[in-house]
Amino acid sequence: MQQEAERVRSFTRRALFVGGAQVVLFGALVGRLYHLQVQRSAEYSLLAEDNRIDQRLLIPPRGRILDRNGVALASNVPTYRVRVVREQAGDLRETLQRLAQLISLTPEQIEAVLAEARTRRAFMPMTVREDLSWDEVSRIAVHSPELPGVVLDSGLLRQYPYGEVLSHVLGYVGAVSQAEQQRDPDPLLQLPDFRIGKSGIERSYDKVLRGRAGLSRVEVNAIGREIRELDRTEGEPGEDVQLSLDLELQRFCFARLTSELAASAVVIDVRTGGILALASVPSYDPASFTGGLSRRLWTELRDNPRHPLVNKCIRGQYPPGSTFKMMTALAGLESGAITETTRIFCPGSVSLGTARFYCWKEHGHGSINLVNALEQSCDCYFYEVARRVGVDAIADMANRFGLGHRLDLDLPGEQPGLIPTRAWKKATFRQSWQKGETLVCGIGQGYVAATPLQLAVMTARLANGGLAVKPRVVLPKDAPPLSSVGVSRASLELVLRGMREVVHGARGTARQAALNLPGIEMGGKTGTAQVRRISKADRASGRHKREDIPWEERDHALFVCFAPYASPRFAVSVIVEHGLHGASAAAPIARDIMKKTLELFKDTIEPQTATVTERGNAS
Incomplete structure (x- = not known):
């Protein structure tokens, strides 16, 4: 009996222990369920809703x-x-x-x-x-x-x-x-x-x-x-x-350029910097990229030697040739190295040590002043001006007019061009600058390189009285006032007069590019830029000027202009890659583009208070 009583007590203790443990576990489970379903019900409801609903x-x-x-x-x-x-x-x-x-x-x-x-x-x-x-x-x-x-x-x-x-x-x-x-x-x-x-x-x-x-x-x-x-x-x-672009003018520019293998044109408002046209040929169809470009078409575009994917207006960097001579002229005028009456004799070439530098006119231009030198694009005149002022003074002037640096255009891919200095050559090649390099830079050759956009801006700043206009495809709503490039009005007027004579002078290199519009004249400058060194044999035979040489070895053709001359409003730059001659290849295109621009914007051109010839004589 005693043993039986002991077993009952033992069983009771174990039952109480197990029961107590069950009560504790059940209580914990109830507490946990209360915590999840009552205290955190809103949080878990939100999580469940997030799993069910996708945004x-x-x-x-x-x-x-x-x-x-x-x-x-x-x-x-x-x-x-x-x-x-x-x-x-x-x-x-x-x-x-x-x-x-x-x-x-x-x-x-x-x-x-x-x-x-x-x-x-x-x-x-x-x-x-x-x-x-x-x-x-x-x-x-x-x-x-x-x-x-x-x-x-x-x-x-x-x-x-x-x-x-x-x-x-x-x-x-x-x-x-x-x-x-x-x-x-x-x-x-x-x-x-x-x-x-x-x-x-x-x-x-x-x-x-x-x-x-x-x-x-x-x-x-x-x-x-x-x-x-x-x-x-x-x-x-x-x-x-x-955009500031005019569709009709853009279409005209593109159509006018398509007769060339590779060319570009820029039209800019000289007062606001608004770009009215920016055309580059050859081109491509942007719709081809929207849905994904095929490998075959991509290869054709990429390997095309005319570079249709490149916007030549802002990415093409070319020797500006004689279109750069206005910068050399202004450097000479502002430094006092030359004046309006300074005359320099052009015999057809100049010697510097053992090197000889040629003028484009074999027998020379004789004794000429600055306006005549611009009119006839005399190389020897600007060789001498460059020698007198030095490359650094020329570079400083070019920089003021927008050359040698990016213009912060609101299009990606703009290239800076190059305006060399003594310090630049020392840092780049670890070599000293040579006097002969100054001479070739003075006529826009050698290391000098510019984009068509930069040449248009340079021309705009010349034409608007030396205001540092900045090019824009989308004009800002609140444009700050324009600052001056720091060149005297007298020097600018003299250079502009020379540019007028290029088109309207008796010996102007672009006489055939005159607008022939009543009461409206144009100032301009031709340029023919070498793409390879011309040997003495080439010069003697005239081979470098012929069209039977390979296309890629021909000179580039350039022309810059502004109009109306009496009250400038528009500037145009045209470059025809390997076009041989600026006067025959680029100038007619620029003339036609300028005529179309004046036609489209005739209502915005101010009435002339004096004839163009009177202004030219007064200058």
């Missing part, structure tokens, strides 16, 4: 690009696109190849979709092509039972209605690269169908044009598949960007 960005319409008159140069048009869902397509490659039998689809595009499929979830649609024609849409719709996973969709496609005429200015849009995603935190860049500006205005003003994203709230299942859309907030469209 997705909507691509906003991209802003338009307009010309100065409000004509749309780049806009968005509705387009049909074909997409494929990998999990529904079965054999994706086979489906794409079947699709390629119905629409234009290159092997490169097929491989691009297959590569994208390896990085995307199986149920996410992938764009195969965006710019479908109605016939292609119809063919896909008819054969849809044979194309599992292939769906038709609509969207907006960037349109460039004027194609290659404006491609170097507008640029193009393209898919976002990984590097661009890392540089820009905007979540829009993470969207696979989003397009970003890659060049031109599209790139410079990309953040203005792209707008703000919209938002779509959709219900999804556990693996992220969309079930239904709950609500949608449309995005804010990008802002329109209005």
Whole structure:
């Protein structure tokens, strides 16, 4: 009995212990459930809601690009696109190849979709092509039972209605690269169908044009598949960007240049710096880049010796040749090395040590002053002026007029050109400057290089009285007042008078480029820039001037001008690559462009209070 009583007591203690433990565990479980379901119910409800509802960005319409008159140069048009869902397509490659039998689809595009499929979830649609024609849409719709996973969709496609005429200015849009995603935190860049500006205005003003994203709230299942859309907030469209360019003038410039293998032209308002035309040939169709460029077309554009992808107006760097002589002239006038009456004798060549430097006119120009030297483009005159003032003084003057440095244009890719100095050569080549190098720099050869844009700005600053106008494709709303380049009015008037004689003088090198417009005259300067050294044999035979030599060995042809002479308003620069002669190749193009500019803007030109000839004589 005693043993039985002991077993009962032992069992009771164990039962109480187990029961107490169960009470404690149950109490802890109740407390935990209370904590989760009561105290933190709102937090977990929110998490559950977030897992059920997905917020997705909507691509906003991209802003338009307009010309100065409000004509749309780049806009968005509705387009049909074909997409494929990998999990529904079965054999994706086979489906794409079947699709390629119905629409234009290159092997490169097929491989691009297959590569994208390896990085995307199986149920996410992938764009195969965006710019479908109605016939292609119809063919896909008819054969849809044979194309599992292939769906038709609509969207907006960037349109460039004027194609290659404006491609170097507008640029193009393209898919976002990984590097661009890392540089820009905007979540829009993470969207696979989003397009970003890659060049031109599209790139410079990309953040203005792209707008703000919209938002779509959709219900999804556990693996992220969309079930239904709950609500949608449309995005804010990008802002329109209005250019200073005139479409009609731009089209005229481009058409006028297309007779040449490679050329460029810039038209600028000398008072505001607004660029009215910026044409470069050959060119390309920006629409080719929007939907993805084929390898074949990219190779053709990249390897073309005429460089159609390069905006020659801002990236081409050429010896300015005789168009640079105004800088040498101003350096001489401002330093006192020459005056209006200074006469220098040109025998056809000058000697410096054992070297001989030739004038373009074999037997020379005789004794001439500055205006005559500009009119006839005498090389010997400017050799002597350069010798007197030195390369550093010439460089300082050129820098004031916009040469040798970037002008902060609102287009990407602008090149600085080169205006050499003694210090530059020492730092670059660790060699001392030679006197002969000063002479060739004085006529715009040697190390000197400039872009067509810089030559247009130089001409504008000459014509507007020495104001440091800055070029812009999009004019700022509040432009600061222009500063002076620091050159006397008397020196400028003398140089401008020489430029007038180039076109209207009895011996002017561009007499055939006169405008022949009543009451309006033009100032200008021809230039012929060597691209290789001319040997004594070449000079004796005249071979370097002939058109039967290889195109790439011919001299560049240049011309800069401004008008009206009595009250300058516009400046033009034209460069014809390997065009041989500025007077015969570049000057007629510049004349026609200037006439068209004056015609289009005739209502903005101030009435003349004196004849042009009177102003020229008074100068």
